[in-house]
Amino acid sequence: MNQLQNDPAQAPKPYPRRRTYGRFAFEFLSIFVAVISAFALNNWNEERRDRNAEEKILSEIRNGLEQDKADIGVNMYGHTVGLAACDYWQQVIQNEPVPEDSIAMQLLNLTRDFIAIQNRAGYESLKSKGLELITDDTLRLDIIAIYEYDFATLKNLEEQYEELQFQRNYFRDFRDILGPYLIWDQEGKITGIRRPVQLSDKEKSVLMMDLWKIRTNRQFALFFYKEVNRKIDRLVERIQHSVPR
Numbered sequence: 001m002n003q004l005q006n007d008p009a010q011a012p013k014p015y016p017r018r019r020t021y022g023r024f025a026f027e028f029l030s031i032f033v034a035v036i037s038a039f040a041l042n043n044w045n046e047e048r049r050d051r052n053a054e055e056k057i058l059s060e061i062r063n064g065l066e067q068d069k070a071d072i073g074v075n076m077y078g079h080t081v082g083l084a085a086c087d088y089w090q091q092v093i094q095n096e097p098v099p100e101d102s103i104a105m106q107l108l109n110l111t112r113d114f115i116a117i118q119n120r121a122g123y124e125s126l127k128s129k130g131l132e133l134i135t136d137d138t139l140r141l142d143i144i145a146i147y148e149y150d151f152a153t154l155k156n157l158e159e160q161y162e163e164l165q166f167q168r169n170y171f172r173d174f175r176d177i178l179g180p181y182l183i184w185d186q187e188g189k190i191t192g193i194r195r196p197v198q199l200s201d202k203e204k205s206v207l208m209m210d211l212w213k214i215r216t217n218r219q220f221a222l223f224f225y226k227e228v229n230r231k232i233d234r235l236v237e238r239i240q241h242s243v244p245r
Helices: 002-006 017-093 100-110 121-129 137-159 166-181 201-242
Strands: 182-184 190-193
Touching (some): 017 121, 017 137, 017 201, 121 137, 166 201
Antiparallel strands (some): 182 190
């Protein structure tokens, strides 16, 4: 045994230092690549989930905006027939001939009010997930503007702006002044109007002033609706480019 210990040829040879460093470097590089790959894969998965969520919400917003256009169309039609009713009742006040079979509808259209129906589900989903989910800054700002400003203004205009509360502000004058001239049947339906409509100068002035106010405010509402419709069309087109059907 002492001979083996004293024999240099039989002593264990040291492991080459270069090979040891190479093995450690390879192991370190393998771990580094694995960690970086895991982070990259996780980031890619999160990015994909965010993009899928963005496309889904943009699709919901687009569908909601298209429904909003239909609801806006109903209100625009209502204001348009309200303008026609102004012409109708001006002719009545001036004792000009009018078709009396539509008198009840014309009375209803004259002072009919509207509410602003808005489909906000997609936008509320976006807010709950974070507005930054929309990666296009301009698109995100346009979406915020149409819901937080334009739609809010429409709602206030129709439901709170005092001069557009037609029923509350103007119906009483027409009821009190023209009501005695209306002809009713046994079923309680308006069938015509007694002629001539004899109004004092004051009564005529009150009704003509009411008609002027109704016309002015319905035209203002229609102008704003048209502007919002234009913005909706532009926004839907931008979303369409981002999320094809």
